[in-house]
Amino acid sequence: ExxxxxxxxxxxxxxxxxxxxxxxxxxxxxxxxxxxxxxxxxxxxxxxxxxxxxxxxxxxxxxxxxxxxxxxxxxxxxxxxxxxxxxxxxxxxxxxxxxxxxxxxxxxxxxxxxxxGPTLGAVLHCLNHIDIRETLRPDTILRASNQLLEAVEFIHQAGIAHGG
Incomplete structure (x- = not known):
């Protein structure tokens, strides 16, 4: 900062x-x-x-x-x-x-x-130095994507939206 x-x-x-x-x-x-x-x-x-x-x-x-x-x-x-x-x-x-x-x-x-744990950005930054295709299996990517979608659904159900 x-x-x-x-x-x-x-x-x-x-x-x-x-x-x-x-x-x-x-x-x-x-x-x-x-x-x-x-x-x-x-x-x-x-x-x-x-x-x-x-x-x-x-x-x-x-x-x-x-x-x-x-x-x-x-x-x-x-x-x-x-x-x-x-x-x-x-x-x-x-x-x-x-x-x-x-x-x-x-x-x-x-x-x-x-x-x-660390932010998604921090994880991606660390993975940027290695071949991501050898590190993250497709099932891991799908599981993380599903968790993100569930989180967005939960937040919207709570009456919260993020916009700008």
């Missing part, structure tokens, strides 16, 4: 070993970043599990945590999942906690979720 975004209204500066929520979460590794947030591997010291924490830029963080649009969508997905009594695995990162953190660049909405 661009360093000039570590300014008032921008990203929160995080150092490995930093703690959040009165010591509940300890930052261990950076997982990635996007246009509006950074994502960190953290240890939940209370539950003794690994989680990811997305720290949104202050300028896109809402004054009230309940007004955060991403948190609302995750809540909508979770409610739909619980309402349908689905026996399938979630097709999204299960939300675990949320909080606000005030730092030198402002107040940031922080979303805690279960830790998942």
């Amino acid at each position: 661009r360093l000039d975004r570590y300014a008032p209204g921008g990203y929160h500066p995080v150092v490995l070993g930093d703690t959040f929520c009165d010591g509940r979460y300890t930052i261990r590794h950076k997982l990635g970043h996007g246009g509006f947030s950074t994502v960190w591997l953290a240890r939940d010291n209370r539950e003794e599990i690994w989680v990811s924490i997305k720290i949104r830029q202050a300028r896109v963080s809402t004054a009230q945590l309940d007004d955060d649009p991403e948190l609302k969508v995750l809540g909508q997905l979770e409610q739909h999942y619980l309402d349908t009594h689905s026996k399938k695995a979630r097709c999204y990162a299960e939300p675990r906690d949320s909080f606000q953190h005030t730092g030198p660049n402002g107040t940031h909405n922080c979303l805690v979720s279960e830790l998942l």
